[in-house]
Amino acid sequence: MGTRVKAVLFDIDGTILKSQGAGKRALEHAVTDLFGTTGAMDTVQFQGRTDPYIIHESLEPAGIARVEIARRMDEIKERYFSYLRRYIREVDVVLLPGIRDLLAVLGRESVIVTGLLTGNFVEGARIKLGVFDLFPLFQTGVFGDDTSVRNEMPAIARERIRALHGTAPDFGDMVVIGDTVHDVECGKRAGARTLAVGTGWTPADVLIAQGPDLYLDSLGDTRQALEGILRLLELQPGPPN
Ligand SMILES: [Mg+2]
Structure with missing residues (x-):
């Protein structure tokens, strides 16, 4: 039996950063x-x-x-x-609050694979995240190169994690984090947990109406975001670092 693995999958635009057009x-x-x-x-x-x-x-x-x-x-x-x-060099790309800290704390949770689940092409993702040197912090990802249909992405993520670790997470052991109703929908359709975040362009009430498992105005409060994610994954917080 392989070690159990769980996954936290991030959208990019409006969730991690804003590339200002x-x-x-x-x-x-x-x-x-x-x-x-x-x-x-x-x-x-x-x-x-x-x-x-x-x-x-x-x-x-x-x-x-x-x-x-x-x-x-x-x-x-x-x-x-x-x-x-x-x-990308001509605009002030905005790194959204708490992202760097959240990725750091998730990186210390050995059971969690941190990945991307984004409509960006992989090279586009690399360019955007490269502004903040964040791309290497993600162990895996599903991109616009893989499919044009976002709802297909969670299943591809599972297979990619299986290839990486020899074990795939159950859909229920995956959290899809995003700023739009499409992120929430793709996670829910797959049976994944969903965290909607209000840092994009979608009003909170619209996101909440989509029925995410958790809604946060932002990921800026690292402890709140981490506790929320761990709860969705039925994990206990580790000792403070
Ligand atoms: Mg987005």
Whole structure:
């Protein structure tokens, strides 16, 4: 029998940091270079959506075929990353309160795997989190490269943790942390525990109405956030460090 493993999976935008429009701007410029239009991007809701979903939802209404978008996805990604690397330095990316401390305390819980569950492409995640050197603190992740459908991500996370540790957590031993109704929905659909955090752009009442297991205005109070997460995972807090 393998050791039991539990997982805490973080969304990025609005949960860990705010990239102040750098991501959207980079994506607009990338698709304009390649397709001459941003299509319906102005009307597409980015929050809680995966990058490939946003790209398809933007370009398909402009008459660009789904297969054509898929065929050129690597090209779109490369351009997006090169703009993002530039634009991310031109804005003041905000690290949301408590993140660094929370990752540090979670890192000391040996039974917990800390991972990402984000619609960002992995390289986009690396660029955004790289502003604060946070990317290496995550042992695993599921990204927009893996699927355009957020609700598929918890199952992929499980398999990735199995590959890493030889044991997969039960869905009930996973906490999905995010700032949108889509984060809450994907966690709930999978049978994971959900922690909604009010640091994004979604009003608290809207998040609470989605029925997360826990809602916090922010992750800024490390003790409160850690205790909440441990409770969702049915773990006892260890001795104070
Ligand atoms: Mg988010």
